[in-house]
Amino acid sequence: MTDVRVGVVGVGHLGQHHARLLADLPGVRFVGLVDASGARATEIAARSGARIFPDVLSLAGEVDAVTVAVPTDAHLAVAAPLLERRIATLVEKPIAPTLETASALVALAARHGVILAAGHTERFNPAIEAASAVIRQPQFIQVTRVSPFPERSLDIDVVFDLMIHDLDLLLALVDAPVTRIEAVGTSVLTSRTDFATARLVFASGCVAHVTASRVSQERERSWRVVQPDAFLHIDCAGRTVDMTRVDRSGTHPVLRPERLVVREQEPLRAELADFVDAVRERRAPRVSGEAGRDAIALATRVTDAIAQN
Numbered sequence: 001m002t003d004v005r006v007g008v009v010g011v012g013h014l015g016q017h018h019a020r021l022l023a024d025l026p027g028v029r030f031v032g033l034v035d036a037s038g039a040r041a042t043e044i045a046a047r048s049g050a051r052i053f054p055d056v057l058s059l060a061g062e063v064d065a066v067t068v069a070v071p072t073d074a075h076l077a078v079a080a081p082l083l084e085r086r087i088a089t090l091v092e093k094p095i096a097p098t099l100e101t102a103s104a105l106v107a108l109a110a111r112h113g114v115i116l117a118a119g120h121t122e123r124f125n126p127a128i129e130a131a132s133a134v135i136r137q138p139q140f141i142q143v144t145r146v147s148p149f150p151e152r153s154l155d156i157d158v159v160f161d162l163m164i165h166d167l168d169l170l171l172a173l174v175d176a177p178v179t180r181i182e183a184v185g186t187s188v189l190t191s192r193t194d195f196a197t198a199r200l201v202f203a204s205g206c207v208a209h210v211t212a213s214r215v216s217q218e219r220e221r222s223w224r225v226v227q228p229d230a231f232l233h234i235d236c237a238g239r240t241v242d243m244t245r246v247d248r249s250g251t252h253p254v255l256r257p258e259r260l261v262v263r264e265q266e267p268l269r270a271e272l273a274d275f276v277d278a279v280r281e282r283r284a285p286r287v288s289g290e291a292g293r294d295a296i297a298l299a300t301r302v303t304d305a306i307a308q309n
Contacts (some may be wrong), residue, residue: 003029004276007063009056009078011035011044013152014092015069021269022067023048028276031063060085065279067119067272068092072156076101083108083116088279090272092119093168094160095292099300102293109289117275117285118292122165123172124270127239130262131225131232134243135173140226141208143170145236146216149189157192159185159299159306163212166223167302168287168295176204178298183305188215198302 004027008018011033022030032051035041041052053059056078059066065088068078075096082089083105095118096102109116122128143166150161171178178200185196197211221236231244241260246253271287278285 003027004065004279005029005031005063006276007031007050007053007059007066008033009035009059009066009068010070011040012069015067016044017268018067018069018272019044019048019050021266021272023050025269025273025276027280032059034059056081060087063087065089065115065276067275069119072097072160076105079105079116080108083112083114086112086114088115088117088275090117090119090275090285091289091292093121093292094156094164094296094299095119095289096296097156097160099293099296102289102296106289106293115275115278115285116289116292117278118168118287118289118295119271120165120168120287120292120295121267121271122169122236123287124265124267124274125236125239126262126265126267127234127236127241128169128223129265130260131223131234131241131243132173134230134260135225135232136227136229137204138174138206138225138227141170141174141206142224143208143210143222145221146211146213147219148217149194149215154190154192157185157196157303158194158212158214159196159303160296161212162214163196163198163210163302164295164299166210166212167298168291170200170208170210171294171298172291174202174204174206174208176202176206178301179203181301181305183302184309185303185306193303193306196302196306198305 032053034053045052067090069092180201183198185193188194194215195213200208223234225232233242244257274286
């Protein structure tokens with residue numbers, strides 16, 4: 001395969017950036033897009049030089065891969081016909097609104113032997129990538145992801161909208177099952193949970209406190225990690241990692257602070273490049289459909305814990 005032919009379904013707030021980046025990625029031929037709004041489709045097509053297709057099935061006949069950035073409730077309806085036609089598909093996070101529909105997507109991809117990727121862009125955040133290289137046996141993790149009210153993604157609650165980023169990262173970085181969850185949450189501006197905090201205990205002994213809010217005055221996306229040999233502060237928004245190592249080589253332990261090198265990288269561009277390379281190389285993407293399903297499973301456990309309070 002030379003150029004990978006790619007399309008986008010849904011060019012709203014996030015999908016427009018899929019179109020922008022795919023139109024510029026080396027080794028990609030951005031074929032076209034589908035959107036429920038004709039005016040929106042025309043606007044984005046004019047920017048990217050892509051064709052407008054009337055529906056998903058007409059697009060499927062012209063591409064090797066598709067990214068799906070429609071509202072979460074429509075993920076299964078849009079992605080299923082693509083997977084059935086063996087079109088590699090990346091579905092934005094959360095991969096589905098429920099564990100049942102996430103599992104259905106994963107099963108469908110497996111049945112047809114086709115690539116299914118989940119759009120968890122924080123896996124490609126360069127600060128997270130730099131920190132993950134030095135995170136070993138974490139004992140305590142504190143996560144804060146808060147922002148002002150977004151006026152979008154209101155078809156899902158804050159756990160599935162924001163916290164799911166960090167739940168996915170925790171599963172990848174701690175690499176141990178979650179054995180216990182305590183959580184509380186409340187609605188503020190919508191009928192769904194807008195603020196949530198959870199305490200997760202892992203089989204490894206690691207404990208994580210995770211807070212997510214979409215009704216805050218300030219914006220913060222940060223991690224604090226404690227492990228036997230170091231303390232880390234990760235600023236996911238500012239893309240910096242400050243690490244304090246514990247030097248026990250002398251008579252007394254000494255704390256040695258340093259700032260890790262973080263490369264310049266647009267996470268969404270890196271995510272799309274990985275997806276396209278996976279299609280070209282016929283390999284698994286870095287964030288598989290199974291990983292997306294596992295994040296949904298953990299998010300569901302958190303929302304269930306909230307409902308019990």
